[in-house]
Amino acid sequence: MTEQKYDLHCHSSFSDGSLSPTDVILRAKEHGVTTLALTDHDTLTGLAEAQQAADQHALNFIPGIELSCIWNKKTFHILGLNVNANNAELLAGTHQLQKIRLERAKKIAAKLEKNKIPDAFEAVHEKAGIGMITRPHFANFLISKGHVSTMQEAFDRYLGQGKSAFVNTDWVELEDAVHWITAAGGIAVVAHPMRYKLTASWMRRFLTTFKEMGGWGIEVITARSNPDEIRRAIHFAQQYALYGSVGSDFHSPKNQYVELGRLAPLPTSIKPVWELFN
Numbered sequence: 588m589t590e591q592k593y594d595l596h597c598h599s600s601f602s603d604g605s606l607s608p609t610d611v612i613l614r615a616k617e618h619g620v621t622t623l624a625l626t627d628h629d630t631l632t633g634l635a636e637a638q639q640a641a642d643q644h645a646l647n648f649i650p651g652i653e654l655s656c657i658w659n660k661k662t663f664h665i666l667g668l669n670v671n672a673n674n675a676e677l678l679a680g681t682h683q684l685q686k687i688r689l690e691r692a693k694k695i696a697a698k699l700e701k702n703k704i705p706d707a708f709e710a711v712h713e714k715a716g717i718g719m720i721t722r723p724h725f726a727n728f729l730i731s732k733g734h735v736s737t738m739q740e741a742f743d744r745y746l747g748q749g750k751s752a753f754v755n756t757d758w759v760e761l762e763d764a765v766h767w768i769t770a771a772g773g774i775a776v777v778a779h780p781m782r783y784k785l786t787a788s789w790m791r792r793f794l795t796t797f798k799e800m801g802g803w804g805i806e807v808i809t810a811r812s813n814p815d816e817i818r819r820a821i822h823f824a825q826q827y828a829l830y831g832s833v834g835s836d837f838h839s840p841k842n843q844y845v846e847l848g849r850l851a852p853l854p855t856s857i858k859p860v861w862e863l864f865n
């Protein structure tokens with residue numbers, strides 16, 4: 588029996604990734620992944636192509652999504668794993684999020700215009716095509732126009748929280764995100780739990796609420812987790828009896844620190860989230 592390698596969090600060009608769903612599958616295969624979930628931001632559009640490529644290349648594919656939502660005025664990312672991509676409720680939810688994204692993009696472009704940087708909306712809209720417009724699209728636009736030289740600089744100078752082109756966004760409520768995922772037969776998983784910088788007591792409140800809403804899992808291993816973060820995530824998974832997930836959050840081959848399937852193993856003390864797939 589070949590060794591199983593899971594990667595349950597990554598992005599394609601349908602959101603802010605640089606590879607097509609087919610190329611994500613091919614790259615996952617190259618890196619020895621045996622089960623992959625594609626989890627684009629707020630869209631299910633890339634899943635059909637990914638499924639087809641996965642079938643062709645004998646890779647086990649899990650349809651997924653990463654929903655942007657709000658809880659206590661803070662933005663969280665919730666993964667939906669093993670969702671039915673044709674579920675009407677989840678689809679309607681993604682349409683709501685897509686409208687929010689479009690409005691946000693227009694507002695960011697208007698703010699850039701005030702900084703004497705015109706035509707951003709048209710440019711990112713064209714680049715994104717039928718995919719989601721994300722802040723990295725704006726960052727790439729700023730790089731291409733010579734306003735900044737790196738993605739990081741684009742966020743530091745314009746797009747990051749509190750900067751001149753930052754827009755506060757009212758995503759959907761956490762409760763709705765978890766509900767849509769569950770309605771579509773999926774498993775709701777907290778993505779990159781350490782990135783929200785919650786204090787231990789806020790993390791307790793958050794995870795308690797998340798479970799009450801029907802959440803099942805937490806990402807224990809990500810490509811960027813350090814040993815201390817993994818230790819804390821294990822602790823939370825155990826304390827709240829949450830299933831553990833592993834996901835690189837791969838976006839592009841350009842980022843040499845994050846690769847498909849390059850992940851520490853899930854500790855054996857944690858129940859793997861894939862036990863819930865059937």
Ligand SMILES: [Zn+2]
Binds near residue numbers: 653664778779
């Ligand atoms: Zn995320």
Ligand SMILES: [Zn+2]
Binds near residue numbers: 596597598653778836
């Ligand atoms: Zn992600």
